[in-house]
Amino acid sequence: MEKIYVHTFKAAAQLSKAVPRTTDEAQYNVAWPVACALVHRDVGLEQVIEESLDDLRVLDMMKRLEFEVDPALEAQFPARRLAWVEIWLKDGRRLKSDVYAAAGEHTDRVDLSWIEEKFRLRTAPILAPERQEEILRMLETGLDCSVRDVVSLLNNM
Numbered sequence: 001m002e003k004i005y006v007h008t009f010k011a012a013a014q015l016s017k018a019v020p021r022t023t024d025e026a027q028y029n030v031a032w033p034v035a036c037a038l039v040h041r042d043v044g045l046e047q048v049i050e051e052s053l054d055d056l057r058v059l060d061m062m063k064r065l066e067f068e069v070d071p072a073l074e075a076q077f078p079a080r081r082l083a084w085v086e087i088w089l090k091d092g093r094r095l096k097s098d099v100y101a102a103a104g105e106h107t108d109r110v111d112l113s114w115i116e117e118k119f120r121l122r123t124a125p126i127l128a129p130e131r132q133e134e135i136l137r138m139l140e141t142g143l144d145c146s147v148r149d150v151v152s153l154l155n156n157m
Contacts, residue, residue, distance in 0.1 A: 001038070001061075002064065002090045003064050003066065003087075004034075004038065004087050006034060006066070006068070007068050007073065007083060007084050008083035009069065009073045009082065009083075011077065013067040013069050015029060016030065016031075017062070019032075020053055021053065023048050023050055032058070033047070035058045036048075039061050044122055081101060081105065084096065084100065119132065120132055135154070
């Protein structure tokens with residue numbers, strides 16, 4: 001990939017594009033997660049922990065990113081947070097994506113199975129499947145559990 005143009009709304013295009021030094025900086029950055037998605041096809045815990053912030057492939061990809069405000073997408077913000085991507089390949093070809101919104105927006109009407117699947121995916125690097133199921137069971141059936149009980153269970157992982 002020679003250059004990647006991300007066309008989006010103004011508030012997104014104005015987010016930090018600096019090389020992150022901390023996990024918080026990685027999460028409140030627009031370039032880091034886009035570069036991670038292009039390099040690793042994912043943006044999860046493994047991509048935002050501080051040990052990963054020196055990933056040379058991601059850092060190189062960040063240099064190829066440009067963020068541009070698309071007036072049509074800006075007009076739909078904040079009701080919809082949209083983007084599309086244009087990739088210029090080294091051989092001169094240009095690839096364009098459709099317009100997308102990130103999954104899980106408040107208007108998506110996500111169901112319990114979607115939430116559970118995301119929980120399993122995002123906690124897989126740090127929780128064994130049996131621990132994941134234990135937490136899910138507690139959250140699904142333990143409506144009388146206190147927040148302190150849930151936090152205690154999580155802290156003892």
